[in-house]
Amino acid sequence: MARTAAPGTRERIITAAAPLFYRYGVRAVGMAQVIEAAGCGKNLLYGHFPGKSDLVAAYLTVVRAERDRSIGAALAATDGPRAALVAVVAEIAERVREPAFRGCAMRIYLTEFPAIDDEPGRIARDYLTSTRGQIGDLVRALDGDTVLADQIWLIIEGLYASANRPDTDQSAMAAVTLARSLLAAP
Amino acid sequence: MARTAAPGTRERIITAAAPLFYRYGVRAVGMAQVIEAAGCGKNLLYGHFPGKSDLVAAYLTVVRAERDRSIGAALAATDGPRAALVAVVAEIAERVREPAFRGCAMRIYLTEFPAIDDEPGRIARDYLTSTRGQIGDLVRALDGDTVLADQIWLIIEGLYASANRPDTDQSAMAAVTLARSLLAAP
DNA sequence: GTCTATAATGGGATAGAC
DNA sequence: GTCTATCCCATTATAGAC
Numbered sequence: 001m002a003r004t005a006a007p008g009t010r011e012r013i014i015t016a017a018a019p020l021f022y023r024y025g026v027r028a029v030g031m032a033q034v035i036e037a038a039g040c041g042k043n044l045l046y047g048h049f050p051g052k053s054d055l056v057a058a059y060l061t062v063v064r065a066e067r068d069r070s071i072g073a074a075l076a077a078t079d080g081p082r083a084a085l086v087a088v089v090a091e092i093a094e095r096v097r098e099p100a101f102r103g104c105a106m107r108i109y110l111t112e113f114p115a116i117d118d119e120p121g122r123i124a125r126d127y128l129t130s131t132r133g134q135i136g137d138l139v140r141a142l143d144g145d146t147v148l149a150d151q152i153w154l155i156i157e158g159l160y161a162s163a164n165r166p167d168t169d170q171s172a173m174a175a176v177t178l179a180r181s182l183l184a185a186p
Numbered sequence: 187m188a189r190t191a192a193p194g195t196r197e198r199i200i201t202a203a204a205p206l207f208y209r210y211g212v213r214a215v216g217m218a219q220v221i222e223a224a225g226c227g228k229n230l231l232y233g234h235f236p237g238k239s240d241l242v243a244a245y246l247t248v249v250r251a252e253r254d255r256s257i258g259a260a261l262a263a264t265d266g267p268r269a270a271l272v273a274v275v276a277e278i279a280e281r282v283r284e285p286a287f288r289g290c291a292m293r294i295y296l297t298e299f300p301a302i303d304d305e306p307g308r309i310a311r312d313y314l315t316s317t318r319g320q321i322g323d324l325v326r327a328l329d330g331d332t333v334l335a336d337q338i339w340l341i342i343e344g345l346y347a348s349a350n351r352p353d354t355d356q357s358a359m360a361a362v363t364l365a366r367s368l369l370a371a372p
Numbered sequence: 373g374t375c376t377a378t379a380a381t382g383g384g385a386t387a388g389a390c
Numbered sequence: 391g392t393c394t395a396t397c398c399c400a401t402t403a404t405a406g407a408c
Contacts, residue, residue: 024301027213030385041391042387052386102300107347111297114288114350115210129352150353150360157357158344161293164300166315167336171343174336178364191374216399227376228401238400 010048013038018059057119063105064127081141089179093172096163103163196234199224204245243305249291250313267327275365279358282349289349
């Protein structure tokens with residue numbers, strides 16, 4: 001009897017690979033390491049992902065889905081673009097303070113592979129432009145000028161960069177304080 | 187007759203390696219590539235640098251010296267801690283706008299090798315704590331609170347992270363504007 | 373002696389075969 | 391799942407050119 005394909009294998013592999021890629025970097029993690037963590041055979045993995053690049057792309061796609069969900073939840077709990085912008089910064093600030101947080105996975109990937117234009121890179125860049133667009137939309141919705149959007153974006157970039165630094169907590173607080181003061185109603 | 191050792195070989199190798207490491211990342215650049223760029227033989231390089239890690243450490247040491255010089259020059263041209271803080275942000279903002287600029291070499295290295303505690307990593311971390319200390323000193327000199335220092339530092343982190351993004355110029359302007367407004371005399 | 377050029381070594385990686 | 395082909399890389403050893 002032929003065994004039926006186990007469902008959720010793809011997700012299981014991605015779930016095993018994601019924390020490794022995130023923590024140690026994509027380049028530092030080999031396929032053998034992923035296979036061991038997933039507890040599967042080589043054929044199974046290469047059946048689902050023809051190459052490492054495909055697995056990395058899937059990893060970043062999952063990251064993006066999680067991010068969209070978290071940001072969406074933060075936005076849904078707010079009332080109006082002003083509160084929404086504060087909520088976005090606050091959500092990132094909270095995440096940055098988590099001990100395992102090492103920065104934005106997309107940005108880390110782009111730093112790791114600056115000169116390569118592949119599928120994961122496209123996913124990462126798309127995510128950045130999309131997120132930046134959301135900030136711009138929110139600022140426009142509150143009749144703010146483009147400089148305000150650039151400033152909020154700068155705070156977000158700084159926040160991500162401050163992850164895993166000695167003074168992450170202070171940076172996170174400073175970011176929220178700064179965003180609040182920029183967004184204080186005139 | 188024995189040939190005398192060529193002077194400046196060490197510097198020549200570092201000068202050849204630095205732009206490669208910076209542009210493509212330390213991991214992506216092989217020793218063969220460095221050797222080709224330096225136009226020397228393998229033995230000569232390994233005579234001056236026992237391993238790749240030593241070469242990378244030398245590269246980051248040069249980067250640090252250049253940074254200290256640039257920041258020092260920017261500070262020397264200013265009058266008082268308030269102007270100095272603006273000058274520091276402005277100097278980075280100018281650098282970020284250069285086409286070849288890809289971010290802070292130290293931060294890039296730490297992102298590339300997050301889980302390794304080696305000599306280059308120590309150099310990079312030392313640089314960050316030292317630079318952060320300078321900001322703190324300047325803020326204290328103008329009787330600012332620690333939150334102000336955290337905010338300036340956040341701006342600097344965001345500025346570096348904004349390098350090689352589609353909207354680098356706007357980020358750079360936003361950073362200077364933001365720093366100026368934070369440092370406007372009360 | 374100082375250097376270049378080139379092979380050789382050993383480790384680890386992706387990926388395919390079975 | 392194991393085994394293997396192939397490649398890349400850091401490093402060392404060797405041979406020869408000036």
